[in-house]
Amino acid sequence: MKAFRKLKIYSAFTKANFLLAFAYRGSVFLWLLGGLLTAVMSGLLWWAVFSFGGSDAIGGFSYPQMLLYTVLSAVCAEVIYCGTADEIARDVRNGMIGMRLSKPISYQGMQAASAVGNFSGKLVIVGIPMMTIGTLVAVFGFGLDGIQWYNVLLFIPTLFLGMMLNNALGFMFGQIAFKTQAMWGVLSMTDLFISFLSGAVVPLSLFPSWAQNILAYTPFPSVMSLPVRLFLGMNSWEQTLIGLCSSVFWIVVLNVLGALWYKRSVRHVVVFGG
Amino acid sequence: MLKELRLYPKYVAMSVKSSLSYKTDAILQIISFAVTEAVSLATIYLIVGAVPSVGIWTFEALAVLFGFTLIPKAIDHMFFDDLWILAYWAVRLGELDPYLTKPINPLFQFLAKTFKWAGAGELVVGVVIMCIFAPQCAIVWTASNTIAIIVCALLGMFVFTGIKLLFASLAFWVKSSGVILNTVYNFCNYAKYPVRYMGKAFMSIMFYVVPFGLFLYYPVELLITGGNVWWAALWSSIAAVVLITLGLFVWHRGIRRYESIGN
Numbered sequence: 001m002k003a004f005r006k007l008k009i010y011s012a013f014t015k016a017n018f019l020l021a022f023a024y025r026g027s028v029f030l031w032l033l034g035g036l037l038t039a040v041m042s043g044l045l046w047w048a049v050f051s052f053g054g055s056d057a058i059g060g061f062s063y064p065q066m067l068l069y070t071v072l073s074a075v076c077a078e079v080i081y082c083g084t085a086d087e088i089a090r091d092v093r094n095g096m097i098g099m100r101l102s103k104p105i106s107y108q109g110m111q112a113a114s115a116v117g118n119f120s121g122k123l124v125i126v127g128i129p130m131m132t133i134g135t136l137v138a139v140f141g142f143g144l145d146g147i148q149w150y151n152v153l154l155f156i157p158t159l160f161l162g163m164m165l166n167n168a169l170g171f172m173f174g175q176i177a178f179k180t181q182a183m184w185g186v187l188s189m190t191d192l193f194i195s196f197l198s199g200a201v202v203p204l205s206l207f208p209s210w211a212q213n214i215l216a217y218t219p220f221p222s223v224m225s226l227p228v229r230l231f232l233g234m235n236s237w238e239q240t241l242i243g244l245c246s247s248v249f250w251i252v253v254l255n256v257l258g259a260l261w262y263k264r265s266v267r268h269v270v271v272f273g274g
Numbered sequence: 275m276l277k278e279l280r281l282y283p284k285y286v287a288m289s290v291k292s293s294l295s296y297k298t299d300a301i302l303q304i305i306s307f308a309v310t311e312a313v314s315l316a317t318i319y320l321i322v323g324a325v326p327s328v329g330i331w332t333f334e335a336l337a338v339l340f341g342f343t344l345i346p347k348a349i350d351h352m353f354f355d356d357l358w359i360l361a362y363w364a365v366r367l368g369e370l371d372p373y374l375t376k377p378i379n380p381l382f383q384f385l386a387k388t389f390k391w392a393g394a395g396e397l398v399v400g401v402v403i404m405c406i407f408a409p410q411c412a413i414v415w416t417a418s419n420t421i422a423i424i425v426c427a428l429l430g431m432f433v434f435t436g437i438k439l440l441f442a443s444l445a446f447w448v449k450s451s452g453v454i455l456n457t458v459y460n461f462c463n464y465a466k467y468p469v470r471y472m473g474k475a476f477m478s479i480m481f482y483v484v485p486f487g488l489f490l491y492y493p494v495e496l497l498i499t500g501g502n503v504w505w506a507a508l509w510s511s512i513a514a515v516v517l518i519t520l521g522l523f524v525w526h527r528g529i530r531r532y533e534s535i536g537n
Contacts, residue, residue, distance in 0.1 A: 189306035
């Protein structure tokens with residue numbers, strides 16, 4: 001009963017953030033336009049790289065696969081971006097953190113619940129339409145094959161885990177906000193860092209093999225590379241299973257670390273006024 | 275104009291002093307920019323490194339190109355960073371009010387008040403990368419080409435500022451033009467690739483539609499192939515004059531439309 005009440009409290013944050021995604025549907029058009037331009041430029045760029053390479057595959061990707069990988073990773077990056085670290089930075093800067101601390105709910109739990117809502121909202125409004133268009137163009141326009149319905153279905157929960165990982169990482173990096181005001185630079189650095197190491201910028205199979213081996217032991221590949229490769233049907237069942245287990249493992253570890261760090265950083269909180 | 279010139283060093287000094295009062299912040303900003311640029315260079319290395327070689331563009335040559343593209347961007351970043359604020363929220367939140375009440379050019383006041391250390395970090399990274407990789411590229415450094423490439427970097431700054439002013443001023447009509455500006459601005463990242471070898475469509479877009487190829491890529495191509503870099507300087511100056519004029523025109527039209535907020 002108690003657990004159910006708790007769930008009800010946190011689900012309010014989920015619902016609010018789900019609806020918030022729809023409030024910005026006007027800006028989706030602008031985002032779409034920017035995304036389209038970027039997709040065209042990267043498509044041309046990869047086309048040139050493939051024609052220089054002279055072979056049909058680069059890093060295990062055919063040209064249509066690379067094209068769809070680029071589009072999907074850009075869309076997924078938008079969908080799983082939960083802004084947890086930005087929220088913490090804002091709360092610390094304008095003193096809202098004091099209000100948050102005075103309420104009998106966990107700040108970390110609230111952030112996670114908001115992230116879930118944000119994810120579902122963006123998935124509906126941006127993710128599904130754009131991924132459908134991208135896939136149709138790749139399949140019928142560029143002759144992509146290997147997309148299976150079961151992979152597409154499994155993709156959504158895998159991406160969900162990727163988002164939870166991203167949220168946990170964001171919560172950890174957000175703790176830096178308690179130490180500095182220069183969060184804009186720090187956040188743009190950590191965002192780029194996570195997206196680079198998770199394969200959102202360049203597929204991980206193009207990395208040198210030593211880097212791939214190291215990355216396999218980190219949470220980053222599960223954020224982006226795992227779900228998108230799964231969608232494209234490029235992962236074996238074994239790889240998918242290991243990837244999912246490692247996502248769950250890292251979600252637990254990172255959240256525990258985040259909670260510990262948060263406990264330390266709230267001791268430093270200084271809020272003006274009453 | 276004279277008054278503005280006299281005031282400018284004071285504005286910069288004020289901004290430098292206030293940002294130095296948070297030393298960790300200044301250092302963190304510089305570090306984040308250095309790391310960001312290192313990651314972008316690694317991206318280019320991974321993409322272009324996937325194929326043997328692209329025309330004249332070895333990785334060392336591409337690194338020189340990368341370093342050069344950072345320089346005009348960095349100088350613009352140091353002095354004119356507040357245009358982003360204009361684009362994202364200054365119009366919507368009515369933040370321009372204080373500048374319109376003083377007898378000094380509002381655009382000058384708005385831009386002069388901020389000096390960004392992060393830009394200085396970017397500038398250092400760009401120069402260091404160029405110094406590391408240029409000796410490995412068999413570039414013939416004639417006096418004329420050396421001066422020309424510096425001129426190109428300075429002109430490039432004005433092109434960046436012009437583009438930012440133009441698209442940020444659109445905010446006077448649409449309230450927040452940050453997303454538009456960001457999209458256009460990010461096209462500069464494609465000038466870090468061997469533009470001329472990337473196919474006709476890519477090249478035409480970078481040379482004729484958005485001029486980033488013209489003032490970022492072209493000077494370095496001429497430098498590496500031993501051409502006359504002054505041709506690039508000529509194109510850069512045309513791009514700079516056109517975009518600054520357009521930017522100022524849209525700003526002046528826009529500021530007349532500016533309506534404050536509230537009561």
